[in-house]
Amino acid sequence: QVHLVQSGGGSVQSGGSLRLSCAGSGDSFSQYCMGWFRQAPGKGLEGIAVIARDGTTTYGESVKGRFTISRDNAEKILYLQMDSLKPEDTAMYYCAAVFGLYSGNGCPTGLFIPANYKYWGQGTQVTVSS
DSSP: OOEEEEEEOEEEETTOOEEEEEEEESSOGGGEEEEEEEEOTTSOEEEEEEEOTTOOEEEOTTTTTTEEEEEETTTTEEEEEEOSOOGGGOEEEEEEEEEOOSSTTSOOSSTTOGGGOOEEOOOEEEEEEO
16 A cells, blocks of 8 residues: 655746656555646546656656656655646646556556556646746
8 A cells, every 4th residue: 555645836837847746655665556647627637657667657648758757766756857838737736556466567558547546646736827
């Protein structure tokens, strides 16, 4: 079991950068498949980045080349570095985790399906102004 606590976020102008953090508690943090999701006003949850237990990363098309997901297993922290931010990046951002029982790199086949993740952070707001 893992408990996730998020920090970071806030308001920034278009083109700026922000970094989100997601601190995990509990054992075996390194074995979890972890991801970042976001929800814009009036829209559903969108999966944007996933990192497997072996460090393999996958990005959604909307953030590819601008956002970087990383993890520090020793400190039990998941990060999302967000660069070249756009107004359309404005959303509530959530970190999520699922224990890596899946074959291969431990992540579920549906990487960006929210229902595949068992543990969630509390969410943090990111607002990008033009």
